[in-house]
Every structure is written in structure tokens, then in C-alpha cells.
Amino acid sequence: MTAKKINAREVALNVINEVEVNGAYANIALAKEINRRMSHGQLSDQDRRLITELVYGTVKAGNTLDWMLNQYLSRPLAKVAPVIRNILRMGIYQLFFLERIPASAACNQAVELAKKYGHAGTVKFVNGILRNAARSPEKIAYPDRNNEPVKYLALKYFHPEWLIERWLGRLGLTACEALCQCNNSTPPLALRTNTVKTNRNLLLKQLAEEGVTCEPSVWTPEGIVCSGHPGLGTLKSLQEGLFQVQDESSMLVAHILGPQPGEFIIDACGAPGGKTTHIAALMGNTGQVLSTDIYEHKLIITRENAARLGLTNITTQALDAVNLGGMFPRKADRVLVDAPCSGLGVLRRKPDSRWRKSAAMLKDLPKLQSSILNSAAECVKAGGILVYSTCTTEPEENQEVVSAFLHSHPEFSLTQTGQYLPGQQRPDDMLQLWPHTDGVDGFFIARMERQA
Numbered sequence: 059m060t061a062k063k064i065n066a067r068e069v070a071l072n073v074i075n076e077v078e079v080n081g082a083y084a085n086i087a088l089a090k091e092i093n094r095r096m097s098h099g100q101l102s103d104q105d106r107r108l109i110t111e112l113v114y115g116t117v118k119a120g121n122t123l124d125w126m127l128n129q130y131l132s133r134p135l136a137k138v139a140p141v142i143r144n145i146l147r148m149g150i151y152q153l154f155f156l157e158r159i160p161a162s163a164a165c166n167q168a169v170e171l172a173k174k175y176g177h178a179g180t181v182k183f184v185n186g187i188l189r190n191a192a193r194s195p196e197k198i199a200y201p202d203r204n205n206e207p208v209k210y211l212a213l214k215y216f217h218p219e220w221l222i223e224r225w226l227g228r229l230g231l232t233a234c235e236a237l238c239q240c241n242n243s244t245p246p247l248a249l250r251t252n253t254v255k256t257n258r259n260l261l262l263k264q265l266a267e268e269g270v271t272c273e274p275s276v277w278t279p280e281g282i283v284c285s286g287h288p289g290l291g292t293l294k295s296l297q298e299g300l301f302q303v304q305d306e307s308s309m310l311v312a313h314i315l316g317p318q319p320g321e322f323i324i325d326a327c328g329a330p331g332g333k334t335t336h337i338a339a340l341m342g343n344t345g346q347v348l349s350t351d352i353y354e355h356k357l358i359i360t361r362e363n364a365a366r367l368g369l370t371n372i373t374t375q376a377l378d379a380v381n382l383g384g385m386f387p388r389k390a391d392r393v394l395v396d397a398p399c400s401g402l403g404v405l406r407r408k409p410d411s412r413w414r415k416s417a418a419m420l421k422d423l424p425k426l427q428s429s430i431l432n433s434a435a436e437c438v439k440a441g442g443i444l445v446y447s448t449c450t451t452e453p454e455e456n457q458e459v460v461s462a463f464l465h466s467h468p469e470f471s472l473t474q475t476g477q478y479l480p481g482q483q484r485p486d487d488m489l490q491l492w493p494h495t496d497g498v499d500g501f502f503i504a505r506m507e508r509q510a
């Protein structure tokens with residue numbers, strides 16, 4: 059029996075609708091749909107690539123596509139039915155951003171979808187708008203870069219204006235533009251060698267044999283950066299626990315914490331265990347890492363990772379980290395607080411994440427981050443180390459949380475965090491990494507020491 063031929067654009071439309079109408083996460087909804095169709099043999103590699111490109115592009119460029127469509131519409135786009143709106147968005151995305159797709163194909167396919175999901179009126183409407191856009195692309199004139207930089211950057215690079223306003227004020231136009239550009243690029247896949255089972259050279263060799271194009275990371279001694287690879291799930295080296303997927307900047311955190319064999323270490327916001335398993339490996343599978351998280355279902359993944367990597371020095375406990383201090387007072391040699399944060403340093407990882415953030419988060423999160431840090435700090439022994447990290451770029455969640463903590467905790471002092479980097483050291487007291495200047499995920503790390 060031959061597998062039913064599927065329409066890649068229709069699959070993409072269904073995923074985009076899931077994201078827009080039901081609030082699904084684009085990467086999860088897309089992976090689910092692709093896996094389901096692959097298992098039924100319905101998708102070629104070419105289909106898979108086109109669907110991914112259409113979903114990621116349409117979701118990521120949402121604001122710009124709506125602005126573009128409004129240049130050709132005589133009524134507000136918001137009044138158009140969601141499914142038709144998404145057909146239009148996907149159509150105009152192909153017209154303006156996917157050069158290899160002929161305009162006629164983009165229009166015809168959109169019309170076919172409108173026939174299936176709309177009525178005679180909507181078919182005419184979709185056809186009219188997209189053919190007009192294809193005929194008159196000059197109607198799309200971006201705001202002037204120097205006179206209206208916020209609007210220009212927001213539309214040109216698909217970012218919310220509130221975020222551009224923030225970054226523009228702090229970074230200036232050139233750097234802000236570079237950051238936005240970087241947020242639209244595909245990040246490389248980074249792997250952390252599991253040093254309990256192998257070493258980086260051996261793993262590089264095995265990965266090459268498995269068809270992975272990769273090279274050593276310059277940031278950490280166990281990091282590997284891949285520029286091409288087959289499906290991760292197919293790699294024997296993954297099943298054998300020879301590596302953990304983890305971005306290079308995230309790998310720096312455990313090095314800066316500096317775990318030693320035999321110690322007792324608490325990872326206060328530990329799931330799904332990227333840093334927990336790194337700490338445990340740096341301890342040579344000795345001592346104990348207590349990895350806590352508020353969600354038990356996430357700790358299951360931590361335990362699965364630990365088992366796959368062959369690490370037996372990890373225990374997990376579901377708890378609210380704001381209560382940690384009373385539970386393990388002065389018991390730990392080192393404590394890591396990898397706090398829940400806005401994630402503004404990792405926007406390039408998920409196409410819809412930039413549209414899920416709000417300025418309000420930057421008011422609410424610091425309160426939780428401070429409560430967790432204050433409580434977790436009580437677990438640190440005299441002479442012990444406390445590290446606070448986030449994957450965001452915003453001072454309210456980073457420098458300001460740490461400064462307020464240090465102000466109210468004179469028994470802790472900041473050590474020069476940049477000095478503890480495993481590669482090239484830096485003079486920074488608190489370390490802020492940026493995608494556009496450092497080429498890694500945006501990350502913040504501060505290392506503190508308890509005197510008494």
C-alpha cells in the first residue's frame with residue numbers, strides 16, 4: 059500500500075493554527091506532527107524541511123507579516139478568521155522571504171487551502187490579496203532605520219517593540235541590530251562530552267563515524283559544536299550516554315561553580331538536569347548532587363538523563379526552592395541557583411518565544427529569583443560557594459538581583475566570576491554573555507563565596 063500523499067503547506071498550516079489558536083509551543087507542535095507523519099511514511103525529507111521552514115518563519119515573523127498584509131488589505135486583518143489569516147501569513151511569508159518559491163506557487167497553494175478551509179468569498183479574498191502583494195512589492199517600505207529605529211528593527215527583524223526599546227537604550231543601534239539578526243539565526247547544536255564514560259577526542263572520532271560534522275568548543279574542555287548531523291535519536295553515542303546536549307554558555311556554569319570530588323552540592327532549580335549532570339560528572343561520580351525542582355515531572359527527566367549518563371551520585375527532590383534554606387541549613391559545599399527567568403538570551407532557540415514574553419515578566423520574576431537566591435544561600439557552608447545564573451540578558455533579573463542579595467548578605471562576597479572560566483578568562487565580576495558578541499546563548503553567571 060502506498061502512503062497517502064500529503065500537502066506540506068496544509069501540515070504547516072495546521073501546526074501554525076495550533077500555535078495561534080490553541081497556544082501550543084511551535085517546536086513541540088511541529089515535532090509531534092512531523093514524527094506522527096514520518097512514522098506513517100507520509101513525509102519526505104524535502105517535505106519536512108519545507109514544513110519546518112514555513113512554521114518557524116511564519117510564527118517568528120508574525121508581526122512583520124501582519125504589517126505587510128495590512129498594506130494590501132482594506133479591512134483590519136484582526137477581523138479575518140484565524141485560519142484564513144494564517145493562510146495569508148504563510149502565503150506572504152513565501153512571497154517575501156522564500157526566494158526559491160515562485161510567487162505563482164505561493165499564491166496558488168494558498169488559494170487551494172482557502173478552498174478547503176474557507177468559502178467562495180474567502181478564496182477570492184486570499185487570491186486578491188496575495189496576487190496584489192506579488193504584483194506590487196514596492197508597497198512594503200520599512201520605516202527609516204535612523205529616524206524610527208524601534209519600528210525599523212521590530213519589523214525588519216521580527217521582534218516586539220518593547221524589547222527593542224530596552225535593548226536599543228542599552229546597546230545602541232548597531233549592536234542592537236546585530237543581536238536581533240543573531241536571534242533569527244539557527245544556533246549550532248552543542249554537546250557536552252560525558253567525561254565519566256569517554257573523553258572529547260574519542261567522542262569526536264565516534265561522532266564523525268556516525269555522520270556528525272563537529273569540532274571542539276573553545277569555551278569548555280568537554281564541549282563539542284556540531285554543524286551537521288543526522289537525527290539525534292539515531293546516534294548510538296547518545297543512547298550509550300557518551301554526551302549530553304547542552305549549549306556552550308550553559309556548560310560554563312558548572313565550571314564556575316567548581317565542584318570537587320566528594321562534596322555535597324545542591325542544584326536548587328535543577329531540572330531537566332543539564333547542569334546537575336555536568337556537576338556530577340566533574341565530581342567524577344563521587345559525593346552527592348541534590349537536584350531539586352518545583353516540578354516532579356521535570357525531575358523524572360533529570361533522573362533519566364543521570365541514568366543514561368551512568369551517574370549514580372545524583373539524588374532528586376521536588377520542592378519549592380524558596381524553602382530550601384530551612385531544610386539544609388549550612389549543609390552544602392556549593393549551591394547553584396540556575397533561576398527561572400525570562401529566557402531573553404535564548405530567543406534564537408524557539409520561534410514563538412519572543413512573542414510569549416512581556417515587560418511584566420521583568421517586574422515579577424526578580425521577586426521569585428531573589429526569594430530563591432536568599433533561601434538557597436542559607437544552605438551554603440562557611441567558605442562555600444554560591445553561583446547564580448540565568449539565560450537572560452536583563453539587568454533586573456541579573457546584576458540587580460545579585461547586587462540586592464550582596465547588599466543584604468554581607469557574609470557573602472562576589473568573586474571575579476570571569477576568572478573561573480575554563481577557557482579564555484575575563485576580568486568581569488559578573489559575567490554577561492551575548493549571542494551577537496560571544497556566539498553562544500545569552501547567559502548570566504555570578505560566583506559568590508561565603509566567609510562565615
Ligand SMILES: C[S@@+](CC[C@H](N)C(=O)[O-])C[C@H]1O[C@@H](n2cnc3c(N)ncnc32)[C@H](O)[C@@H]1O
Binds near residue numbers: 333377
Ligand atoms: C532555567 S531552568 C533550570 C535548568 C536546569 N538548571 C538545567 O541546566 O537543565 C529553571 C527551573 O526552575 C524550576 N523552578 C521554577 N520555580 C521554582 C521554584 N520556586 N523552586 C524550585 N524550582 C523552580 C523550573 O521548573 C525550571 O526547571
